[in-house]
Amino acid sequence: xxxxxxxxxxxxxxxxxxxxxxxxxxxxxxxxxxxxxxxxxxxxxxxxxxxxxxxxxxxxxxxxxxxxxxxxxxxxxxxxxxxxxxxxxxxxxxxxxxxxxxxxxxxxxxxxxxxxxxxxxxxxxxxxxxxxxxxxxxxxxxxxxxxxxxxxxxxxxxxxxxxxxxxxxxxxxxxxxxxxxxxxxxxxxxxxxxxxxxxxxxxxxxxxxxxxxxxxxxxxxxxxxxxxxxxxxxxxxxxxxxxxxxxx
Amino acid sequence: xxxxxxxxxxxxxxxxxxxxxxxxxxxxxxxxxxxxxxxxxxxxxxxxxxxxxxxxxxxxxxxxxxxxxxxxxxxxxxxxxxxxxxxxxxxxxxxxxxxxxxxxxxxxxxxxxxxxxxxxxxxxxxxxxxxxxxxxxxxxxxxxxxxxxxxxxxxxxxxxxxxxxxxxxxxxxxxxxxxxxxxxxxxxxxxxxxxxxxxxxxxxxxxxxxxxxxxxxxxxxxxxxxxxxxxxxxxxxxxxxxxxxxxxxxxxxxxxxxxxxxxxxxxxxxxxxxxxxxxxxxxxxxxxxxxxxxxxxxxxxxxxxxxxxxxxxxxxxxxx
Ligand SMILES: Cc1cc2nc3c(=O)[nH]c(=O)nc-3n(C[C@H](O)[C@H](O)[C@H](O)COP(=O)(O)OP(=O)(O)OC[C@H]3O[C@@H](n4cnc5c(N)ncnc54)[C@H](O)[C@@H]3O)c2cc1C
Ligand SMILES: Nc1ncnc2c1ncn2[C@@H]1O[C@H](COP(=O)(O)O)[C@@H](O)[C@H]1O
Numbered sequence: 195x196x197x198x199x200x201x202x203x204x205x206x207x208x209x210x211x212x213x214x215x216x217x218x219x220x221x222x223x224x225x226x227x228x229x230x231x232x233x234x235x236x237x238x239x240x241x242x243x244x245x246x247x248x249x250x251x252x253x254x255x256x257x258x259x260x261x262x263x264x265x266x267x268x269x270x271x272x273x274x275x276x277x278x279x280x281x282x283x284x285x286x287x288x289x290x291x292x293x294x295x296x297x298x299x300x301x302x303x304x305x306x307x308x309x310x311x312x313x314x315x316x317x318x319x320x321x322x323x324x325x326x327x328x329x330x331x332x333x334x335x336x337x338x339x340x341x342x343x344x345x346x347x348x349x350x351x352x353x354x355x356x357x358x359x360x361x362x363x364x365x366x367x368x369x370x371x372x373x374x375x376x377x378x379x380x381x382x383x384x385x386x387x388x389x390x391x392x393x394x395x396x397x398x399x400x401x402x403x404x405x406x407x408x409x410x411x412x413x414x415x416x417x418x419x420x421x422x423x424x425x426x427x428x429x430x431x432x433x434x435x436x437x438x439x440x441x442x
Numbered sequence: 443x444x445x446x447x448x449x450x451x452x453x454x455x456x457x458x459x460x461x462x463x464x465x466x467x468x469x470x471x472x473x474x475x476x477x478x479x480x481x482x483x484x485x486x487x488x489x490x491x492x493x494x495x496x497x498x499x500x501x502x503x504x505x506x507x508x509x510x511x512x513x514x515x516x517x518x519x520x521x522x523x524x525x526x527x528x529x530x531x532x533x534x535x536x537x538x539x540x541x542x543x544x545x546x547x548x549x550x551x552x553x554x555x556x557x558x559x560x561x562x563x564x565x566x567x568x569x570x571x572x573x574x575x576x577x578x579x580x581x582x583x584x585x586x587x588x589x590x591x592x593x594x595x596x597x598x599x600x601x602x603x604x605x606x607x608x609x610x611x612x613x614x615x616x617x618x619x620x621x622x623x624x625x626x627x628x629x630x631x632x633x634x635x636x637x638x639x640x641x642x643x644x645x646x647x648x649x650x651x652x653x654x655x656x657x658x659x660x661x662x663x664x665x666x667x668x669x670x671x672x673x674x675x676x677x678x679x680x681x682x683x684x685x686x687x688x689x690x691x692x693x694x695x696x697x698x699x700x701x702x703x704x705x706x707x708x709x710x711x712x713x714x715x716x717x718x719x720x721x722x723x724x725x726x727x728x729x730x731x732x733x734x735x736x737x738x739x740x741x742x743x744x745x746x747x748x749x750x751x752x753x754x755x756x757x758x759x760x761x762x
Pocket of ligand 2: 200201203230232233255256257283286289306307308314315317320
């Protein structure tokens with residue numbers, strides 16, 4: 195089984211979000227980048243397929259040279275090799291198109307991505323990718339078993355879960371639950387050392403016109419100060435929620 | 443030309459978000475000087491859509507579509523879009539809506555903006571405002587394709603009554619085969635879900651252990667709210683994973699979010715900040731959550747929550 199894990203390189207949530215050029219560009223100054231958390235769960239799940247089911251695991255990112263440390267981190271966690279499609283990922287459709295080329299050229303039968311990237315929160319790439327490839331697709335996956343060509347996956351739905359069955363080739367969008375928090379892999383020293391010599395292939399993008407473009411960014415309006423209510427006067431809280439906030 | 447909205451239903455009944463996307467779609471149609479068409483699949487009370495501005499209803503009734511299947515539903519939406527010559531297609535952000543939107547966009551070769559929170563600020567170019575960076579910013583995105591697909595964020599636009607005298611037409615799409623089959627659905631019944639709740643009551647590690655959740659459940663019951671928790675609480679197994687909210691868990695976009703014994707770490711706030719009103723109960727006046735809250739009580743949950751429940755019960759008794 196050839197598994198491809200899609201890795202999105204995103205600002206750590208604790209980073210300050212700022213914009214430059216009249217709020218038209220994201221300010222990368224001082225921003226700490228990480229593997230998108232959902233992709234980290236998916237990558238760990240792929241490592242189990244490698245260890246228990248003999249899969250090979252490739253990680254891929256569509257991004258500029260600045261994303262290579264993130265790909266190296268994925269290699270340190272245990273992926274066999276990495277591919278970087280050398281392009282600015284400015285549109286979900288564009289990214290999916292690039293990833294589809296990688297999948298076709300590499301003959302991957304299982305693609306595991308994340309539910310959404312924590313930068314643009316699009317939740318777009320896996321579904322578009324699956325459609326372009328005509329692969330089976332399961333979103334918001336919180337459980338995944340592969341048996342030969344058969345896939346059993348659990349998807350999170352509003353108020354519960356749904357078990358779905360499908361076959362390879364498939365695209366899976368994972369999130370926490372595809373593996374548990376305690377199972378997440380952290381790179382160890384040996385992993386970091388071997389990652390340096392693992393192959394990282396750079397491929398050039400195929401032509402595709404963006405379907406969307408960013409006009410500008412806005413910050414949410416500054417929040418007013420919290421209204422504190424005395425712990426001995428909770429009738430006041432009830433009153434405020436009813437008459438002022440109008441939520442009860 | 444038309445604006446097409448997909449109004450999702452479960453067991454024949456519309457969800458609140460179906461009325462929200464309809465309300466939104468009507469306004470977009472007005473901006474574009476065109477009509478709103480609403481697609482329904484196996485819904486019963488379609489008349490209710492006229493209240494929110496549905497000028498035309500395309501009604502699909504087909505037992506083979508009884509169980510949601512993203513690929514097949516996306517294809518049905520595509521056929522409906524072709525049928526009415528839709529220039530904008532709008533989908534909600536339920537778990538099914540999130541699954542559908544990229545598939546609809548890809549089959550229509552259309553640009554997609556998800557997490558949209560407001561009406562287009564301009565229709566040519568077509569620019570919508572969407573949430574990004576885990577609620578820490580908004581991005582104005584221009585969709586440049588002929589057909590535009592919008593995923594509307596839950597509870598961002600609200601329900602807007604706009605009574606029209608519309609008409610209904612039955613629609614019989616051809617059905618694709620899908621390689622994905624649903625083998626079982628496991629839903630908690632009789633409980634408000636985080637996705638649909640107007641009020642969410644959430645608790646964190648400050649509660650010390652799972653045995654102390656009785657008062658949280660009681661508070662939720664009094665308010666008709668869903669219960670939720672912080673990530674460590676679900677990782678520790680105190681509460682089920684489905685209750686975990688935040689950046690890596692479920693998003694909360696309710697009208698009221700009550701956080702008990704939750705510090706307000708940035709990853710938690712990232713997922714709950716879109717709630718309109720936030721109340722924080724915490725012993726530590728320095729807890730970061732107070733900075734993001736509208737109302738706060740500095741105090742011990744074991745003292746405050748029971749008193750709060752009591753006052754809410756008194757309020758309910760007077761107002762019912
Ligand atoms: C990549 C990543 C993703 C993450 N995603 C999420 C996420 O999606 N959701 C999430 O919640 N977290 C997430 N986290 C974890 C987050 O950083 C925090 O660790 C977590 O939110 C803390 O949970 P807590 O507030 O319940 O616990 P704590 O931080 O331990 O806070 C407990 C609070 O309870 C208060 N308290 C104690 N006793 C009482 C009492 N008797 N009465 C009232 N208050 C009391 C304390 O003052 C304190 O503020 C993520 C972390 C990372 C690194
Ligand atoms: N630039 C990218 N390179 C590789 N994979 C990506 C990229 N952007 C998104 N993905 C994958 O698609 C998932 C959903 O991302 P998004 O559609 O951007 O929210 C992510 O969790 C990744 O697995």
